[in-house]
């Protein structure tokens with residue numbers, strides 16, 4: 001299964017590198033434990049995240065995410081079966097979407113169609129190093 005959502009960073013979480021690193025560290029640990037894979041993008045105060053795994057693990061994660069005060073307005077763009085994992089190489093990796101043509105002309109993460117959002121994350125993932 002794959003879930004895709006956008007949310008709005010709250011306060012510091014929209015700009016701080018330390019907060020982003022904290023989220024990534026904690027999430028990568030948890031996701032590996034739960035056989036969840038994913039990528040996270042932060043762009044102009046919004047988060048876009050894809051998570052992949054068993055339904056029960058995704059549901060538990062979405063529960064935790066909805067309660068996390070570092071973001072709000074968690075809006076699910078897509079949730080359903082995926083023929084294969086697109087982000088299997090990572091527990092949770094940071095996707096740099098800042099130069100993606102899909103976000104040109106000030107287009108925001110919360111204005112994307114689910115298909116465009118997934119395509120942007122997949123393009124960004126091709127530029128993420130895979131740990132040995």
Ligand SMILES: Cc1cc2nc3c(=O)[nH]c(=O)nc-3n(C[C@H](O)[C@H](O)[C@H](O)COP(=O)(O)O)c2cc1C
Pocket residue numbers: 023026027028030031038040047049051061064065066068070071092
């Ligand atoms: C934008 C964002 C993305 C997150 N992604 C994940 C994730 O992929 N996996 C995860 O376990 N926690 C993620 N978290 C953190 C969870 O909301 C929650 O704080 C964490 O899972 C609790 O973990 P703990 O039980 O180890 O303290 C994310 C938080 C934010 C704000």
